[in-house]
Amino acid sequence: MIARIWHGKTKVEDYEAYTEFTKKTAIPDYSKTTGFIKLSFLRNIKNNEAHFTLITYWENLEVIKNFAGEDFEKAKYYPEDDDFLLEFEEKVEHFEVFA
Template sequence: MIAREWKATCPKEHEEGFIAYLYKTGIKDTSGTKGFLGAQILNRDLEGDAEITLLTYWEDLDCIKAFAGEDISVAKLYPEDDKYKLNPDHHVSHYHVRENMWL
């Protein structure tokens, strides 16, 4: 299993709107891709802004390529991201999941 991590910050007043938009874009797109296993959205306060982290889980790197394209290190951004004054990471990180335990 592979975890894909993407982060962005936005002004605190746009946090809830952006998270709702993220469900309609990033979560919807990924969940329709073969090999997608799940997602988590994390958020925290960061010096007056909100930091949002999207973690998606995949069977393997080829499944991620089906979603993101050949260069899987490049973030997939969406046209209305600017509406939320988003400061997105343009690159994503990938990790091999060594342990996955839920209580």
């Protein structure tokens, strides 16, 4: 199993709105991909910014490519992210889950 980890941040004022956007758009998109296992979407406020960390779990790297494309290390964004995110991190991290 592979864990894919993404981080993003918004203004504090967008904390709840971005949370609702992810529930409505991002989570269903991940969930419908064959090979997706589960996810954890984490959030907190630090230094007057809202931080979001998404950890998704996948069967293997090949199924991640079905979701993210051949350049599977590149972060996937939605058009609505332009309305919320303060920056766009280019890459995500992948880890082999061993326990």
